[in-house]
Amino acid sequence: MNTTEHGLRPSGRSSAWRLGAAAIVAAGLGLSPAITLAQDYPDRPITAIVPFGAGGGADTQTRIWGEAMADLTGQRIIVENVPGSAGVAGTKQGINAQPDGYTVVMGAASTIAINPVSNPAADYYPPRDLRPVAVIGYTPYVMVVANNLGVKTLPELIAYGEANEGALTYAGWTAVGEYARRGLELRTGLSMTPVPYPGATEAMTDVIAGRVSASILDISSALPFIRSGSVTPIVMTGPDRSPALPDVGTVVDAGVENYVIDSWIALFVPRETPDDIVAYLNEKTREALKTQPVVDRYSELEIEMRDYDVDQTAAFMASQIDAWASLIQETGPTQ
Template sequence: MTAPFTRRVALTLAAAVLTATAAQADFPERTITMVIPFAAGGSTDLVGRVVAERMGRELGQQIVVQNVGGGGGSLGAAQVAEADPDGYTILMGTVATHALNPLILKQKPYDPVADFAPVSLLVVVPNVLAVNPELPVNTVQELIDLAKTDPLAYASSGNGTPLHLSGELFKSMAGIEMTHIPYRGSGPALTDVLGNQVPVIFDNLPSASGHINSGKLRALGVTTAERAPSFPDVPTIAETLPGYETYTWNALFAPAGTPPETIELLNAAAKVAMADPAVIDRMGTFSATIVASSPEELGAHVQAEMTKWEPVVQEADVSLD
């Protein structure tokens, strides 16, 4: 009985492998879901929707965006980490999901390395310090001076996000106090700042750029070391606080265990999308720098980002349950 049973098992396993291989060869055969781990309207949402549309055309299947906000991006990231590793659920990850949350969260809902298969680092994005125009400040220094005499609050896309830490680093370097008001994404945070419920915001430049151009927000400074090409008249915060620098990035990840050939197809589609002149122009409007890396390069980038942000998190003494 042992030999026939063994042969049956072997034949069954061989058939399963052949079926899986054939299925992957035909990937994608149905709609793909791209999880955006923040509320609609923020930088990651804007980048994700542009990329999803163009990648979908390249792959011949629609890529549907699903916003899963909360937990500074950890809820959406955890959802993808637990998804079937077949390429039909992918994550638009950020520095928050793959560097900050693993350092900040006491309860770890996922491992940023072991639970994901890197696909491609897409863009690097500047952040911006902006205020409601009713706040009587026009420069970073004027904001610092006001905060020393008048209690202020600043909004961000959530606890533990790079925008939260941008604010904490700013407070530390400027020697001021400002109350942090976290939201479930840049969209809701912007709504309250535009309505002057909160006077100050640290936001990604892509999601804030339209409001800056319309005059509904006043940009005081970008967080990168160099001025943003799309807003050359907006100084860097470092011009007032030498050494200040933060930024965010967007990258595609799949669940760990996704077949290498599927990762290769997703990576190839991402590279085609990021080379499209229309996508390049769209990203350029908010000074996002296109990278379009290999999976291996993204994996190395995640490791480097965790190393870079660890001392910042420790200095800010940020931890979340």
């Protein structure tokens, strides 16, 4: 998602990351002399905090990245799952860690762009408290429906909802999913009663059984259910079709404008982490993502790689904050 897709302009909320990125580049971040300063780093294992439970998309991507990073850095990457408060607990633990490069925290759209403007428990401000290092993976989202509905496209779902008032339900368990529902309803007039779940497994179990009508989730999590024929994919919520689901159209194909839902996993460090360590982590992450084992796994899971340097990463994160803040302002907070 970016600001041009939403017709938005950058706001003052995220200018800190843009200005910070410019300062970093001006200081020579990413050049070999800066990286030379970190020649003794790392000399012990690095802990990567995942602010969600084990087994989800963020956890999976972090472990794939961690294995490749261990080979490149010579140090283990210890994945620490810290679930709680929709990702707030783990994110705050990362913010409060020593800024020495030995604790990093994974961020997602929900924890970095959504929680700070919608979740009262998220008393943090990413441009002030964190430094974006690199994008680990970019993930399209897809809307799936229960097979017993008998619908194959978004227009068919809308027509079903009009003919069966109050019948459609929606399984949600993340902030991204909740705003995906709200935004789609706002843009199409579709009405779905939200049903909260503790996680993807429980939610998809009920969609498969036909106890709930639909859900929107990342394609990596959805593909096993789609490939087994357990659910029906009806629309991609991002700007492009997926090579894995070439016959599934986008919301744009369905005539829906100004609606883009997708997500990502990115690497962050505490704000005071030195420039040379940030440069090192960015460089090694980009190398790791290009190794064949990572390329193969990402292809299998339909995760896209974004080869962003530090300033490009900061600009991307700033655009995410702007875009999600605009959607939240339009649809209202979840709490």
